Amino acid sequence: MPQTPAFVATQWPAVQTTDALWVRQLVLHHLRCFAEARLDLAPGINVITGPNGAGKTSLLEAVYLLSHGHSFRAGGPQALLRRGAEALDVFAELLRAGSSHRLGLGRRSGHWEARLDGRDVALAELLGQCAVVCFEPGSHALISGPPEERRRFMDWGVFHVEPSFLGHWRRYRRALEQRNALLRHGVIADGEYRPWEESMGETAALLDQARVRYLEALQKPLTRLLDRLIPELGCVELRYRRGWPADSELAAYLAASRLTDQQRGHTSAGSHRAVWSIHFAAAPQREHLSRGQEKLVALACLLAQAAVHAEHAGFWPIIAFDDLASELDRDHQRMVVDQLLACGAQVLVTGTEIPDALSTRTTRRFHVEQGGRVQLIQ
Numbered sequence: 001m002p003q004t005p006a007f008v009a010t011q012w013p014a015v016q017t018t019d020a021l022w023v024r025q026l027v028l029h030h031l032r033c034f035a036e037a038r039l040d041l042a043p044g045i046n047v048i049t050g051p052n053g054a055g056k057t058s059l060l061e062a063v064y065l066l067s068h069g070h071s072f073r074a075g076g077p078q079a080l081l082r083r084g085a086e087a088l089d090v091f092a093e094l095l096r097a098g099s100s101h102r103l104g105l106g107r108r109s110g111h112w113e114a115r116l117d118g119r120d121v122a123l124a125e126l127l128g129q130c131a132v133v134c135f136e137p138g139s140h141a142l143i144s145g146p147p148e149e150r151r152r153f154m155d156w157g158v159f160h161v162e163p164s165f166l167g168h169w170r171r172y173r174r175a176l177e178q179r180n181a182l183l184r185h186g187v188i189a190d191g192e193y194r195p196w197e198e199s200m201g202e203t204a205a206l207l208d209q210a211r212v213r214y215l216e217a218l219q220k221p222l223t224r225l226l227d228r229l230i231p232e233l234g235c236v237e238l239r240y241r242r243g244w245p246a247d248s249e250l251a252a253y254l255a256a257s258r259l260t261d262q263q264r265g266h267t268s269a270g271s272h273r274a275v276w277s278i279h280f281a282a283a284p285q286r287e288h289l290s291r292g293q294e295k296l297v298a299l300a301c302l303l304a305q306a307a308v309h310a311e312h313a314g315f316w317p318i319i320a321f322d323d324l325a326s327e328l329d330r331d332h333q334r335m336v337v338d339q340l341l342a343c344g345a346q347v348l349v350t351g352t353e354i355p356d357a358l359s360t361r362t363t364r365r366f367h368v369e370q371g372g373r374v375q376l377i378q
């Protein structure tokens, strides 16, 4: 008989929060199959059902866009634009700590435009308002995919708990781009490289410290979640490699690598190459994990990220599950959703049908029909 997994309060990262974050209204124009859609969401569990290809995932994508500035699906921003349309818009009314904020994100002429409470704002300001964590069929790539996936996950988490991270990252990127341009043009003068390499060295140290702090914060809730979700994997350890040799200072290392980097045509070391990985006592290599275990590990990482966010921000992110019933067995669905409800998180779930495990827990239910018409069912 398989054991029924069950969380106990001491093991779930039950971060106490005083505030809630939730989307009350979501409006989209010209996103994927939708000409226009409007949903009045509720706190608690919102389930969106509908046949395959009706547009359920696209609704989650719209919410996710407001906190990430990109989709969780491949294809780039152009794929989000409804075929034949020139612009798309997502509007949301966000409730945070009892006050209401109006968020707007539009894409026109190849650029994002962000609005917050009626003002034009930088995209980063908008993204800092809303936090969404999404578990979807591609989430296992967080474990089995390329290092960029894990770096993106880490950096989004760091940005939401330490907003100054973004400024350091931008300074770093600018210096990196300048150095790459010098490499491509075959420049050899030391004085041309030095200011950019020094700038990369300074900012890399700040990025590095913030990332290490973040992974340390992630370790505790992740351990608790994995203990409950897949105890058979044993102790978990997160390892971080910063992107250049441990015994050297980045600016000096870059100066010594100019010739080889020139042959490669790009900068081969630095914070843009930082990686983290996850290791289990009972599965020393990633290849030892089954696809189902990869999914559960990815879920644990995402929920641990949500817990770290809750600890810093005082509210849980909005948690979205795309096609929940096909991703998790019933017991896992129930226990995860129950714990999220107990934490006060707004949960958005999609499925071709309402998952059995949620039938008595659902606060509001929507149905999307082929052609993108959204109906409120309950």
Ligand SMILES: Nc1ncnc2c1ncn2[C@@H]1O[C@H](COP(=O)(O)OP(=O)(O)OP(=O)(O)O)[C@@H](O)[C@H]1O
Binding pocket: 031, 032, 033, 034, 050, 051, 052, 053, 054, 055, 056, 057, 058, 059, 078, 079, 080, 081, 082, 083, 352
């Ligand atoms: N840029 C676009 N313009 C118009 N239609 C699009 C665009 N991109 C995707 N679509 C269509 O939008 C529809 C919605 O896709 P979506 O993946 O959101 O549906 P879904 O309900 O989640 O499906 P499934 O249950 O199969 O996962 C699909 O029919 C797809 O072909």
